[in-house]
Amino acid sequence: MSREYPPRPIVGIGVAVLRPGGVLLCRRGNPPNIGAWSLPGGAQELGETTITAARRELEEETGLVVGELHLAAIVDSIMSDSAGRTRYHYTIIDYAAVWQGDEARAGGDITEVEWAAFDDLARFNLWSEAHRVIRIGCDLLGLAPPAMSVGRTTGDPA
Secondary structure (H helix, E strand, O other): OOOOOOOOOEEEEEEEEEEOOEEEEEEEOOOOOOOOEEOOEEEOOOOOOHHHHHHHHHHHHHOOOOOOOEEEEEEEEEEEOOOOOEEEEEEEEEEEEEOOOOOOOOOOOEEEEEEEEHHHHHHHOOEHHHHHHHHHHHHHHOOOOOOOOOOEOOOOOO
16 A cells, blocks of 8 residues: 555554653654654554554664553654645554663664754754653653654654
């Protein structure tokens, strides 16, 4: 199934890897949103559970392995073309996890990884839903980030 103009939504997976004071971000190397910063993640594959997909995508894109994954949010990302047709449609299942101490590296379709301080997130122009997922993840994991900006409101598939 093509990701562009799909006949039905694609299940995407995202992981907010958190540590005191920050979150791991990835720069996208493929459309949609090539060059944009987001949480690590990608598409679930047939026969894969969402947890397995989250672990696979995280390891492929960042080289990281984490412990327990906590369901943080479910987000819809729908992007239309100029004619109003649905060009991309992702239903993204986002998890949160605590960083285990390994060094992150860019892999797969990711061109860069960076640990972003909570008080520096505005620099990354994240989608507003990414900010929401990070806040929820911090609450779930007992981390308290400072106030974060709202971010851009256009869709940002994982």
